Amino acid sequence: xxxxxxxxxxxxxxxxxxxxxxxxxxxxxxxxxxxxxxxxxxxxxxxxxxxxxxxxxxxxxxxxxxxxxxxxxxxxxxxxxxxxxxxxxxxxxxxxxxxxxxxxxxxxxxxxxxxxxxxxxxxxxxxxxxxxxxxxxxxxxxxxxxxxxxxxxxxxxxxxxxxxxxxxxxxxxxxxxxxxxxxxxxxxxxxxxxxxxxxxxxxxxxxxxxxxxxxxxxxxxxxxxxxxxxxxxxxxxxxxxxxxxxxxxxxxxxxxxxxxxxxxxxxxxxxxxxxxxxxxxxxxxxxxxxxxxxxxxxxxxxxxxxxxxxxxxxxxxxxxxxxxxxxxxxxxxxxxxxxxxxxxxxxxxxxxxxxxxxxxxxxxxxxxxxxxxxxxxxxxxxxxxxxxxxxxxxxxxxxxxxxxxxxxxxxxxxxxxxxxxxxxxxxxxxxxxxxxxxxxxxxxxxxxxxxxxxxxxxxxxxxxxxxxxxxxxxxxxxxxxxxxxxxxxxxxxxxxxxxxxxxxxxxxxxxxxxxxxxxxxxxxxxxxxxxxxxxxxxxxxxxxxxxxxxxxxxxxxxxxxxxxxxxxxxxxxxxxxxxxxxxxxxxxxxxxxxxxxxxxxxxxxxxxxxxxxxxxxxxxxxxxxxxxxxxxxxxxxxxxxxxxxxxxxxx
Numbered sequence: 327x328x329x330x331x332x333x334x335x336x337x338x339x340x341x342x343x344x345x346x347x348x349x350x351x352x353x354x355x356x357x358x359x360x361x362x363x364x365x366x367x368x369x370x371x372x373x374x375x376x377x378x379x380x381x382x383x384x385x386x387x388x389x390x391x392x393x394x395x396x397x398x399x400x401x402x403x404x405x406x407x408x409x410x411x412x413x414x415x416x417x418x419x420x421x422x423x424x425x426x427x428x429x430x431x432x433x434x435x436x437x438x439x440x441x442x443x444x445x446x447x448x449x450x451x452x453x454x455x456x457x458x459x460x461x462x463x464x465x466x467x468x469x470x471x472x473x474x475x476x477x478x479x480x481x482x483x484x485x486x487x488x489x490x491x492x493x494x495x496x497x498x499x500x501x502x503x504x505x506x507x508x509x510x511x512x513x514x515x516x517x518x519x520x521x522x523x524x525x526x527x528x529x530x531x532x533x534x535x536x537x538x539x540x541x542x543x544x545x546x547x548x549x550x551x552x553x554x555x556x557x558x559x560x561x562x563x564x565x566x567x568x569x570x571x572x573x574x575x576x577x578x579x580x581x582x583x584x585x586x587x588x589x590x591x592x593x594x595x596x597x598x599x600x601x602x603x604x605x606x607x608x609x610x611x612x613x614x615x616x617x618x619x620x621x622x623x624x625x626x627x628x629x630x631x632x633x634x635x636x637x638x639x640x641x642x643x644x645x646x647x648x649x650x651x652x653x654x655x656x657x658x659x660x661x662x663x664x665x666x667x668x669x670x671x672x673x674x675x676x677x678x679x680x681x682x683x684x685x686x687x688x689x690x691x692x693x694x695x696x697x698x699x700x701x702x703x704x705x706x707x708x709x710x711x712x713x714x715x716x717x718x719x720x721x722x723x724x725x726x727x728x729x730x731x732x733x734x735x736x737x738x739x740x741x742x743x744x745x746x747x748x749x750x751x752x753x754x755x756x757x758x759x760x761x762x763x764x765x766x767x768x769x770x771x772x773x774x775x776x777x778x779x780x781x782x783x784x785x786x787x788x789x790x791x792x793x794x795x796x797x798x799x800x801x802x803x804x805x806x807x808x809x810x811x812x813x814x815x816x817x818x819x820x821x822x823x824x825x826x827x828x829x830x831x832x833x834x835x836x837x838x839x840x841x842x843x844x845x846x847x848x849x850x851x852x853x854x855x856x857x858x859x860x861x862x863x864x865x866x867x868x869x870x871x872x873x874x875x876x877x878x879x880x881x882x883x884x885x886x887x888x889x890x891x892x893x894x895x896x897x898x899x900x901x902x903x904x905x906x907x908x909x910x911x912x913x914x915x916x917x918x919x920x921x922x923x924x925x926x927x928x929x930x931x932x933x934x935x936x937x938x939x940x941x942x943x944x945x946x947x948x949x950x951x952x953x954x955x956x957x958x959x960x961x962x963x964x965x966x967x968x969x970x971x972x973x974x975x976x977x
Contacts, residue, residue: 344708344769346960349762350953353700358684360385360672362476363410364665366438367672367686367697370402375948376427378402380415382438385670385686388697392440403429406471407663408503409479411438414471417448427947431468431487435503446506447484472498473523476619477666480504483511483527485520492871493517493537498529515544515552518872522567522576525620531567531576537871539879543567545594555594564787565592568613569622575599577613577622583787589613589625589637602637605629607726609784611757616643617664617671628784630714630726631758632658632676642668646689653694658759678730679709681760710768712758717811719780719804723792726785727777727808728756729817730764741773742967743818745809745838745846748776749829751801752790752880753783763826770960772967773818779804795882797830797858798837798891805834806842822967824902826850826959828945829915832907836893836923839902848903848966850959853915853944856894856923859885866913894919897926905935905962907955909942935962 352372359368367383378401382392394415396402403418415434418427432448447469468487475482482503485496496519501508512529514521519534532552533543540559544552556565564581571577571591578592586605590598602622603610607629614624614634623638624647634651636644643661650673651659657677662684664671669690675683682700687693712728719725732741744767748756756776764774778785779801781793793801805825813820825835825846832854839849855861858881867873881888889895904927908920917938924934937958939951946955 343771344704344766346766346956347953348701348703349766349956350949351701351703352949353681354702355684355698355700357405358662358672358674358697359405359407360663360665360670360686361407361410361438362666364667364670365410366391366407368405368407368413368438370405376401380405380413380436382413382440392436392438394434394436394440394443400430401427403427404471406474406482407476408435408474408482409476412436412442412479412503413438414446414474414482414503416471429468429470431470432465433469433471433484433501435506442504444504444506446501446503447486447508472521473527475527478527481527483521483523484508487518491517495519496521496534498523500527512546513550515550515554516542522570524570530570533565533567535872537875539875541565553594569615570620571622572620577602579610581609581787585786586610586784587786589622603627603635607785608755610635614643614647614661616641617666617668626658626660628757631678634658642689643671646671646687649692650687650694676759677706678712678758678760680706704765708769709760709765712760712764714758715777717777717808719807721800721803723780723789723804725777725779725804725808727775728758728764729812730768730774730776731817732768732771732773739969740816740819741771742822742963743775743809743812743820743824744772744963745775745777745805745812745823745825745835747779747805747825747827747831747834747838748782749827749831750783751779751781751797751830751834752793755782755784766956766960767963770963772963773812775808775812775818777804777808779808794880795884795887797833797881798841802834802837802841805838806845809838809842809845820845822847822969824848824850824963824966826852826963827854828852829854832915833893836900836904837891839904840893840896840899843899843901846902848905848962849900850905850907850962851920851923852907852955853909853912854906854919855915856919856926857892858888859892860916860919864916864918894922894926897923897930897932900927900930900932903935903962903966904932905937905959907937907946907959908939909944909946910938910940911943914944 356370367385371379373379378396380394380402401418404416406414408414417430417432419430433446435444435446447465469484472485473483484501487494487496496514498511498521499508514532516534519532522531529546541564543556543565558564566579568577575591575593581587586609589603591600603625611626611628613622623641623644625635627633627635654675657675660674662672671687673685684697685694712730715729716726755778767774781801812818825838827835832851835849836851839846906920908917927934946952
């Protein structure tokens, strides 16, 4: 056992750290939805690492009325109430090289009592989720739900994505949710398209992205006849339809080059009619639909903190939400499902400290009934606040992010710092809402810094494009600038800083330690890249035309720059202690990245902390492996951020 004398100088805590195992546990419930008539609640409950249970409850008594358990390695990926008595389930499965189970494109239907289980789309013999399953002719493509048509007890609208096309052109179908027969409604005019249908289930709009990466929006004229109404390449904006308004207008999210965009009423003939919401800092997370699903009454904003901005404050739904929100000050109250008459609403309460609690609110009696917590073993009172921050990068670009600081004890030193860059990296961003890594680290005395560096999503197209071909350049500058900012502003002890990330975040951890070797005590790469050139020869992104185009746009093909931006070529520069974590089945970032990085470090005479699980993929999914991951990371950080007798100066 290695004994480090100066560990005794570690911080004192206001409360004992939360057990690591509590963060590794799967949630008690992953999702919950109310039936259209308000009689039933359905929820997804994990049953071990790769199994789930769909449970249907009587909404009044909360007693189970039915259920459906998945087979080994097959899970409930999503589900929808398609009538008062019937649900459709999208099946997910553990396969491939990603950590999370992936949708299979297969759909099952089941009654609220757990009976009449029917495979309505999917290859025969592959799904074993129910013992009374009926079969039909094999469906070999990938189906997704477009509209469950809850007022039509027999039908739903689905999109079918062909496997044998690259890029794929989706088809829209009306499907019988009892027997599985279906009728084609339309074929998309652009590859990889999503559809918007009207209240009668008829296709009205379709939008997708060309292979070159330009967003296009079409409106349907007749049959498979479509008219192009917006081309990003020409207009400079993206139009993303959200819902059909009752007056034949459309709620649309407008994404522009600069800024987070807005939500508007729009028509194909008139264009933009009225601005309903203008984001200040970041793009909204979602919109809130009325009980009849025909109107949008609110927007879930992410202007630093998550909140709700009401578009129609006088609507019955807005008044009910305003009343309910008064009981949960500082939290985000999200309506998940409304009963058809608007009397009952299933809500989830979330915040930076609360991973989610479910309530049913009766708009007539004005009473809320608690149902359950997503992670009942994690007490929100023991979590710490996530504080929105902003800073200016060295070139003047404004950056936004979050600081999760541990509870302080009077007289103690500043906490050590862990910088936590997100993965992706493009189109992804960190938000204010609860997430496990920052709370785990803060519970053990670390200040956690998450910065939405250039290239992140939600701040406008120019901001995202500013990260293209800058994976090891300006994006890393932003992380380094943020690290120094946290130290200069007195939020953490900058002499005890480490950086930890997954996927691109793991690459960024290594590359930041290469670019600023004296700044970081340690760098932890979790399923991270080490050689950008390998992205063109290894991994699953390169395997499609879309993926190849993305790589050329995101990292480019300049071999000299890719070499310069690859940490594997700079092992001799690294002064930080390095920990490499990987899964042997990872197809997104194959384990060769970790192996080559370890070999380069050892060749440079440096030791490496090594954690590999042969049967994990792009991240650790199994509970036991997550618990080990968290503990090994904490042990490594404790040694590297302990107070030594002498500390190198930060330039």
